[in-house]
Amino acid sequence: xxxxxxxxxxxxxxxxxxxxxxxxxxxxxxxxxxxxxxxxxxxxxxxxxxxxxxxxxxxxxxxxxxxxxxxxxxxxxxxxxxxxxxxxxxxxxxxxxxxxxxxxxxxxxxxxxxxxxxxxxxxxxxxxxxxxxxxxxxxxxxxxxxxxxxxxxxxxxxxxxxxxxxxxxxxxxxxxxxxxxxxxxxxxxxxxxxxxxxxxxxxxxxxxxxxxxxxxxxxxxxxxxxxxxxxxxxxxxxxxxxxxxxxxxxxxxxxxxxxxxxxxxxxxxxxxxxxxxxxxxxxxxxxxxxxxxxxxxxxxxxx
Amino acid sequence: xxxxxxxxxxxxxxxxxxxxxxxxxxxxxxxxxxxxxxxxxxxxxxxxxxxxxxxxxxxxxxxxxxxxxxxxxxxxxxxxxxxxxxxxxxxxxxxxxxxxxxxxxxxxxxxxxxxxxxxxxxxxxxxxxxxxxxxxxxxxxxxxxxxxxxxxxxxxxxxxxxxxxxxxxxxxxxxxxxxxxxxxxxxxxxxxxxxxxxxxxxxxxxxxxxxxxxxxxxxxxxxxxxxxxxxxxxxxxxxxxxxxxxxxxxxxxxxxxxxxxxxxxxxxxxxxxxxxxxxxxxxxxxxxxxxxxxxxxxxxxxxxxxxxxxxxxxxxxxxxxxxxxxxxxxxxxxxxxxxxxxxxxxxxxxxxxxxxxxxxxxxxxxxxxxxxxxxxxxxxxxxxxxxxxxxxxxxxxxxxx
Numbered sequence: 259x260x261x262x263x264x265x266x267x268x269x270x271x272x273x274x275x276x277x278x279x280x281x282x283x284x285x286x287x288x289x290x291x292x293x294x295x296x297x298x299x300x301x302x303x304x305x306x307x308x309x310x311x312x313x314x315x316x317x318x319x320x321x322x323x324x325x326x327x328x329x330x331x332x333x334x335x336x337x338x339x340x341x342x343x344x345x346x347x348x349x350x351x352x353x354x355x356x357x358x359x360x361x362x363x364x365x366x367x368x369x370x371x372x373x374x375x376x377x378x379x380x381x382x383x384x385x386x387x388x389x390x391x392x393x394x395x396x397x398x399x400x401x402x403x404x405x406x407x408x409x410x411x412x413x414x415x416x417x418x419x420x421x422x423x424x425x426x427x428x429x430x431x432x433x434x435x436x437x438x439x440x441x442x443x444x445x446x447x448x449x450x451x452x453x454x455x456x457x458x459x460x461x462x463x464x465x466x467x468x469x470x471x472x473x474x475x476x477x478x479x480x481x482x483x484x485x486x487x488x489x490x491x492x493x494x495x496x497x498x499x500x501x502x503x504x505x506x507x508x509x510x511x512x513x514x515x516x517x518x519x520x521x522x523x524x525x526x527x528x529x530x531x532x533x534x535x536x537x538x539x540x541x542x543x544x545x546x547x548x549x550x551x552x553x554x555x556x557x558x559x560x561x
Numbered sequence: 562x563x564x565x566x567x568x569x570x571x572x573x574x575x576x577x578x579x580x581x582x583x584x585x586x587x588x589x590x591x592x593x594x595x596x597x598x599x600x601x602x603x604x605x606x607x608x609x610x611x612x613x614x615x616x617x618x619x620x621x622x623x624x625x626x627x628x629x630x631x632x633x634x635x636x637x638x639x640x641x642x643x644x645x646x647x648x649x650x651x652x653x654x655x656x657x658x659x660x661x662x663x664x665x666x667x668x669x670x671x672x673x674x675x676x677x678x679x680x681x682x683x684x685x686x687x688x689x690x691x692x693x694x695x696x697x698x699x700x701x702x703x704x705x706x707x708x709x710x711x712x713x714x715x716x717x718x719x720x721x722x723x724x725x726x727x728x729x730x731x732x733x734x735x736x737x738x739x740x741x742x743x744x745x746x747x748x749x750x751x752x753x754x755x756x757x758x759x760x761x762x763x764x765x766x767x768x769x770x771x772x773x774x775x776x777x778x779x780x781x782x783x784x785x786x787x788x789x790x791x792x793x794x795x796x797x798x799x800x801x802x803x804x805x806x807x808x809x810x811x812x813x814x815x816x817x818x819x820x821x822x823x824x825x826x827x828x829x830x831x832x833x834x835x836x837x838x839x840x841x842x843x844x845x846x847x848x849x850x851x852x853x854x855x856x857x858x859x860x861x862x863x864x865x866x867x868x869x870x871x872x873x874x875x876x877x878x879x880x881x882x883x884x885x886x887x888x889x890x891x892x893x894x895x896x897x898x899x900x901x902x903x904x905x906x907x908x909x910x911x912x913x914x915x916x917x918x919x920x921x922x923x924x925x926x927x928x929x930x931x932x933x934x935x936x937x938x939x940x941x942x943x944x945x946x947x948x949x950x951x952x953x954x955x956x957x958x959x960x961x962x
Contacts, residue, residue, distance in 0.1 A: 281893075335774065361745050361775035362667060366704040369672050374705075400893060400926075408890060420837020426889040429945060446836060448669050475840060479670050502840035505847055510824035516856055517836045546848060548841065549948040 260389030261415065261440040261460045261467070262352060262378075267393055269328035270318050270350075271296045272341045274306050278356075278397070279332045283307050288402030291393040294322045297341075315348040328352040330386060330396055338382070339364040346377050354396050355381035355451065365449045372451065379451025385421030385443040398443055399425050412437015414555055415461040417454050418473035419446050420502070420517075427471055427500065427548060434552030439467040446475070446517065453480045455487035462493055469555050470497045474533065475517065476506045481533045485540040496558030498551055499537050499544045504530040562771045563794050565608045567650050569767035571786040573751065576740040578733050579763045581655055587648040592633030595651035596626040602654040605632040610794060611642040619646070622654065643797060655765060660753035662686050663734050665702070665741035673701040674741055676716045678734055682753035696720045702738055710735045729762050730754070744782065745775030797823055802855065802874055809870035816863025816894070818871045820855055822878065827852025829919065829960045830875035830884035832868070832903060835860030838889035838949070845953035846885070851960065854881045862894050868902025869909075876910055876917070883919040885956035890924045890945055896931030899923055904938050915939035919959040922952040 273279050274296025284307050286293055295318035296311045298304075304311040312318045319326055329345040331338055331353060338357045345353050346368075353372070355365075360382050372379050380387060386396015390409040398421065399405030408429035414436055418424040421443040428438045442457060444450055454472055461467045474481055487493070506516060507529050534544045543554055564572065567585040574580050584595030585608070596603045607619030614620050619641050623629035633649045660682035668675040678698045681689045690697045698719030700712055714731035722730060733754060741749040750768040757763060771779065776790075783790060793799065799807070806820030817835070829851050833842045835858045846853050855875055859868065875884055886903050888894065900921065907914040921935055924945035935942045943952050 336778075359774045361772050361778075362747070363704065363742065363745050363772075363775070366667075366672050366674075370704045397893070400891075404926075418837070420840075422835060422889045422891060423837035423841065426838070426841075426949065429890055430948070433946070449667070449672050473837060475837065483670055500841075502837055502844060504844045506840075508824065514821070514823065516821070517840050517858070547845070547948065547950040549950055 259439075259464050259466045260392050261442070261457070261464050262387060263389040263393045263395060263440065265392055266292065267327050267395075268292045268294045268322065269330060269352075269395055270294060270315065270326055270345075271309070272315070272329055272331045272345065273333035274298055274309065274311055275301050275304065276332060280306055282330065282332065282356075282397045283309060285397065285401050285405070286394055289394045289405055291395060294318070294326060315344045315350070319348050325349050328354070328395060330354045330356060332356040335360045339368055342368040342379065343371060346371055346375050351377045353377065353379050353451075354384065354386045355379060355445075356384065356386065356396060357381075358383040358447075360447075362447075362449050365447065365451075369449070369451050380442060381445040381451060383447045384445035384450075385424065387440060387442040389440045390438050396443070397421075398441065399428075408432060409441065410437040411439070411466075413439060413466060413468035413559070415439050415464070415467040415470045416441035416473075417444055417457055417470065418442070419444060419475050420473055423473045423502070427473055427551060430548055431471070431552055431555070434556075436552055436555060439464060448478060454484040455480070458484065458487055458493065458495075459491070462491070462495055468495070469558055470495060471551055471555065472497060472499045474499060474501050475503045476530045476533070477528050479528070481537055485536055485542070488540060496555070497542045498554045498558065499542050500548060500551060501530050501534055501544050507531050562773055562776050563610050564769045564771070564788075565610065565647060566606065566766060566768075567608055567648070568786055568788060569769040570764065572740065572744070572769050572782075573737075573764050573767045575782070575786070576736045578736050578751070579761065580767075581653050581763050581765065583650050583652040585648055585650055586633060587637075589630040589634040589637070592649055592651050593626045593630035596623060596629035599651065599653045603629050604652045604654055605629055605636060606650045606652065607636045607639060607641060607646040608648045608650055609641050609644045609646040611644050614641060617641045652765075655755055655763065656758045657753075657755040657765075658758055659756045660765075661730060661756070662689070662752045663730070663737055663754045664748070664750040664752070665738045665746070666748050666750070668701065671701050673704060674738070676700050676702065676713060676734055676738055678716050678720060678730070680720050680722055682755075686752070702742070708735065708738045708742065713738060725760065726756065729760075733762055733764075744779055745772045746770060747772050802878055805874050806871060809867060809874070813864055813867050816859065816861035816867050818863060818867055819858040820871060820874060821857075822855040825853055825855050826880070827854045828880050828882045829956060830854045830878060830881040831857050832859060832872050832875055832884055832886045834858045834888045834891075834894075841889070842887050842949055842953055845950045846957055849954045849957045851953070851957035854878050859888065859899065860894070863899065863902070865898055865902045865905065868899045869905045872903040872906035873910060876906060876912065883917055883956070883960045885919045885953065887920065887922040887949065887952050887956070888925065889949060891926075894923065894925045895927045896923045896925045897927045897934055900931045900934045900940075904934065904940070915941075919956040920952050922947065922949070
């Protein structure tokens with residue numbers, strides 16, 4: 259089993275004729291994902307790696323003749339909100355938003371509409387998700403043969419604010435003989451569709467997942483939310499955390515932004531030191547090195 | 562984007578929130594004229610993009626127009642927290658009966674904007690929230706549905722207000738909420754919001770911040786209030802290194818590079834990427850006793866010119882002895898191109914790549930080609946089997962000799 263994706267999961271790529279989208283489509287098809295259509299307004303009738311292109315999501319759904327499970331939105335920031343609305347209003351329930359630099363208000367509007375329609379958003383500013391041996395949705399892990407190298411099926415769920423580090427961590431888990439159930443690049447922005455705490459229940463229900471690894475950074479309050487969820491749900495699933503950007507705690511770095519848009523420290527609670535203390539108080543070990551992760555996971559699993 | 566107080570006041574005023582009759586002045590003479598037209602005691606306030614103006618002597622009271630001019634002359638020359646003011650604001654000294662606090666800001670966890678109101682204004686709102694929670698009203702706003710006046714009224718009523726004040730304050734808060742949404746403000750704050758002796762409410766000070774990603778869609782409003790869109794509004798003055806890296810990045814659309822060196826003074830230059838990988842590697846260098854000379858990001862698929870440009874800028878910084886070229890596992894960056902770029906940078910600066918590049922770790926596309934080039938110049942490299950931590954450690958040990 260895996261989280262969110264399954265063997266027959268169907269999705270479309272919005273903005274499929276863009277350069278990055280063409281690559282992503284190739285990679286996903288090679289990995290075995292079922293991309294049933296692409297959408298780029300004004301480009302109806304074309305094909306991208308054999309995938310038919312339509313002007314609207316409505317046409318894509320009509321062509322498929324059945325509800326479509328997901329959409330990868332890779333359109334310019336000014337048009338992303340409308341594209342995501344279009345996907346949601348055409349019955350799509352899982353939308354991966356790859357686009358970066360989308361104003362927060364637009365993201366919040368998408369997330370609120372998704373909530374009203376029972377849909378879920380992953381991202382924005384993310385690489386999507388991958389279930390090894392099942393499917394991948396987005397550029398995560400790169401070309402299929404590279405993705406297959408870094409990601410083999412296993413018991414660990416991965417959630418990461420950095421797309422690149424999702425693969426670095428998964429590759430380390432794979433090399434240590436553990437492997438990954440599902441890895442999700444959740445996005446680096448201040449407001450995202452699905453936080454650690456919002457995804458945890460899915461991993462909790464997944465029979466394959468036995469432990470979780472999170473990659474986190476300074477900025478935001480998502481770790482506090484995770485800790486509260488864990489306590490409220492009485493969850494015993496082991497979590498190992500890696501925190502990058504400890505150097506940002508230095509006095510001369512205050513108020514500066516490095517890396518992702520969400521990685522700006524706006525208050526005491528946002529700092530690396532504070533987050534580490536909070537996680538460790540909840541018995542979530544925070545490692546200093548990526549290569550320590552597999553051993554900590556094995557310890558937690560009693561292997 | 563941050564705004565000067567006088568700009569924030571213009572934004573608030575446009576939204577229909579009353580303000581005092583202030584004047585924005587760039588010379589002492591203008592300040593004298595503004596004070597004369599106010600015809601009463603005034604406050605002269607430095608217009609600078611930093612806090613702590615009062616403490617630094619950037620806010621002064623004057624009873625006469627000449628006194629206002631004198632203060633303005635001094636304040637215009639006064640640097641506060643590394644920033645020179647762009648002017649002064651001359652404001653009538655208001656007859657205030659009571660001060661309030663009103664703000665609308667993002668609650669990232671709720672993924673919605675939140676209204677905040679307090680009848681204890683003029684002081685630190687976090688302190689009020691801590692010590693007098695019953696004096697702070699809060700409410701979240703929908704992003705999709707219209708902003709209803711009653712929500713603002715409820716928020717004001719939650720801190721115990723009633724009578725004609727309730728309606729007046731509620732209208733200000735509702736206008737502030739619409740302004741926050743309409744103009745993509747990450748923060749829209751009026752502190753203090755004052756009730757004058759005649760019962761009217763005015764914004765005595767305002768603090769606005771617009772999300773950078775949204776600036777492009779508000780050009781008309783920004784131009785109308787006189788904002789120069791070309792003016793950098795950084796927290797600090799960008800260094801030569803930062804400006805140069807930015808220019809190299811802008812010159813070529815392939816790939817993305819970034820460089821920052823504010824607060825970094827070490828001897829190990831970093832050509833690393835990207836996003837989370839840069840944060841992880843910077844930590845790994847520092848935790849193992851290394852002293853980074855800069856922060857950097859390389860991502861996407863940068864051209865030889867871009868990789869070379871970044872490496873040259875890093876190598877050109879004072880005190881840099883070696884550079885480390887490292888990335889997390891990447892799928893879309895061609896290793897051979899980055900290798901060519903950094904080697905070219907060394908050669909053009911008359912340095913031996915084998916000596917200068919402490920370590921090269923980029924597991925990605927075209928790895929074999931990259932290895933061939935690195936072998937040719939005797940540069941030490943590692944693949945994905947060597948962790949980011951260990952690669953960083955190798956670089957640190959080399960630069961320490």
